[in-house]
Amino acid sequence: MNPVLFFNLYTMKTILPKAAALALTAIMFAACGPSYDVPTALDRWKSDANGTVKGKEISVTAGETLTSGGDYRNFDLTGQAYAENGAEAALLFHSDGQNGYEVLFHNGAIDGTRKTGSLSTVRNLYRSLGEDGEWFDFDIAVREKNISIKINGTDVVCYTEPAQPYRTEANKSKVLSRGGFALVGKKGDVKFRNLTVTMLKDGVLNPNDTLPPVDETTDEIIRLQQENFPVIDYHVHLKGGLTKEQAHAMEMNYGINYGVAPNVGEGGVGRMLANDQEAIEYYNEVKSMAFLMGVQGEGRRWIVQFSPEVLNKFDYLFTDAMTVVDKGRICRIYRPEEVHLDGRTKQQYMDMIVDQTVKILTNEPADIYANATYIPEQGWNDDYDMYWTDERVDKVLDVLEKYDIALEISPRYKIPSFNVIKKAKARGLKFTFGTNNVNADFGRCEYAIQAIKECGITADDIWFPSMSKRANRMAVDYNHFGNKK
Numbered sequence: 001m002n003p004v005l006f007f008n009l010y011t012m013k014t015i016l017p018k019a020a021a022l023a024l025t026a027i028m029f030a031a032c033g034p035s036y037d038v039p040t041a042l043d044r045w046k047s048d049a050n051g052t053v054k055g056k057e058i059s060v061t062a063g064e065t066l067t068s069g070g071d072y073r074n075f076d077l078t079g080q081a082y083a084e085n086g087a088e089a090a091l092l093f094h095s096d097g098q099n100g101y102e103v104l105f106h107n108g109a110i111d112g113t114r115k116t117g118s119l120s121t122v123r124n125l126y127r128s129l130g131e132d133g134e135w136f137d138f139d140i141a142v143r144e145k146n147i148s149i150k151i152n153g154t155d156v157v158c159y160t161e162p163a164q165p166y167r168t169e170a171n172k173s174k175v176l177s178r179g180g181f182a183l184v185g186k187k188g189d190v191k192f193r194n195l196t197v198t199m200l201k202d203g204v205l206n207p208n209d210t211l212p213p214v215d216e217t218t219d220e221i222i223r224l225q226q227e228n229f230p231v232i233d234y235h236v237h238l239k240g241g242l243t244k245e246q247a248h249a250m251e252m253n254y255g256i257n258y259g260v261a262p263n264v265g266e267g268g269v270g271r272m273l274a275n276d277q278e279a280i281e282y283y284n285e286v287k288s289m290a291f292l293m294g295v296q297g298e299g300r301r302w303i304v305q306f307s308p309e310v311l312n313k314f315d316y317l318f319t320d321a322m323t324v325v326d327k328g329r330i331c332r333i334y335r336p337e338e339v340h341l342d343g344r345t346k347q348q349y350m351d352m353i354v355d356q357t358v359k360i361l362t363n364e365p366a367d368i369y370a371n372a373t374y375i376p377e378q379g380w381n382d383d384y385d386m387y388w389t390d391e392r393v394d395k396v397l398d399v400l401e402k403y404d405i406a407l408e409i410s411p412r413y414k415i416p417s418f419n420v421i422k423k424a425k426a427r428g429l430k431f432t433f434g435t436n437n438v439n440a441d442f443g444r445c446e447y448a449i450q451a452i453k454e455c456g457i458t459a460d461d462i463w464f465p466s467m468s469k470r471a472n473r474m475a476v477d478y479n480h481f482g483n484k485k
């Protein structure tokens with residue numbers, strides 16, 4: 001082929017259309033204002049103290065506010081952030097520098113403070129997927145009524161603002177509108193780099209937003225979120241058809257942080273991990289997901305089946321007393337056919353349950369006493385107060401207090417009773433909420449929310465993994481199972 005002809009053909013096919021498109025974009029930008037779907041560097045900020053701050057990398061320090069100017073409604077903002085030693089900052093959007101929605105940047109231990117990726121007071125998160133001393137990616141997008149936040153590529157918030165969002169007076173500006181961005185320093189220095197914003201067209205939708213928005217005129221969870229009361233369901237199992245993906249979508253939709261826990265040991269229902277290797281494989285499978293990572297000791301033999309080093313990788317460990325060793329037999333008291341009275345009265349059987357509960361909590365290093373005060377169903381629960389006498393309750397609470405074990409409030413079983421919860425609170429014990437779901441169809445911590453109101457539970461009464469003492473305790477093989485793996 002004639003090289004000149006080739007060049008001309010090549011130019012017409014590739015270079016010319018690109019040049020034409022660029023020229024067209026420039027004309028559109030000049031003539032029509034906003035340029036949609038074009039990633040643009042957000043590298044000029046205004047600081048009240050320092051005037052204009054320019055650059056690919058911007059640092060914000062405690063007490064300082066940087067504003068971007070501009071007018072954005074639907075957008076996708078990407079970048080990286082870096083925080084050192086507990087530093088904290090916020091990024092506001094639809095903001096004039098003070099108002100608007102607030103996204104938090106704050107890594108570190110699960111200690112009850114709100115973590116990286118939180119949509120402040122609307123979708124507060126308690127486990128950070130970013131770490132101090134490392135750059136991490138973030139992506140914040142508004143598509144009409146939907147706000148999505150990703151940290152290191154994982155969705156941590158997918159919130160759709162309903163027609164009537166519930167906001168307290170203090171949070172009334174945290175609603176969708178339009179405006180610029182602001183970087184607000186809260187503690188230490190936080191750095192941001194490669195900030196890039198893409199304006200999105202009207203009507204754009206988030207294809208991952210598939211669940212209907214929550215009705216906030218009646219929703220209890222948004223009321224807790226607005227008060228920064230940590231909403232965490234520590235006892236969620238992937239079973240009965242509940243997949244990781246479904247649990248992830250549900251927690252973001254409801255505004256409840258899920259602590260997802262497999263069972264380690266034997267004899268329970270659903271996913272059961274049998275040895276250290278399976279536990280490590282599971283851990284690696286879920287560690288970058290947006291869940292707190294729990295583990296449930298199941299079946300009494302778990303203390304000799306797993307090494308503490310492996311179990312201590314998980315954020316927390318809980319166990320219950322629904323499996324007991326009665327006269328040398330392992331009995332699951334939630335199965336009527338395994339409840340053997342053997343000539344004993346129900347009160348005498350109850351003494352055995354309390355005795356076993358005390359032994360379990362004394363010898364098996366757990367953070368949380370789950371399914372607390374569970375007694376066999378089929379009529380026993382109608383007389384809960386008759387079986388859980390003050391004396392028996394005190395025996396169990398004594399052990400919780402001695403070993404700093406938290407008391408789980410179970411929305412599924414509606415236990416412990418408010419009377420027991422009040423006694424535990426009076427002793428200064430900590431609480432967790434834990435559903436112990438059977439399948440994908442479970443509630444939104446209703447009984448626990450009732451307990452907050454009835455028993456005066458505050459955010460200070462909630463247990464967090466930073467309070468864990470289990471790593472300092474030794475498992476005692478009180479049933480003499482031996483080290484049989």
Ligand SMILES: [Zn+2]
Nearest residue numbers: 235237296436
């Ligand atoms: Zn469970």
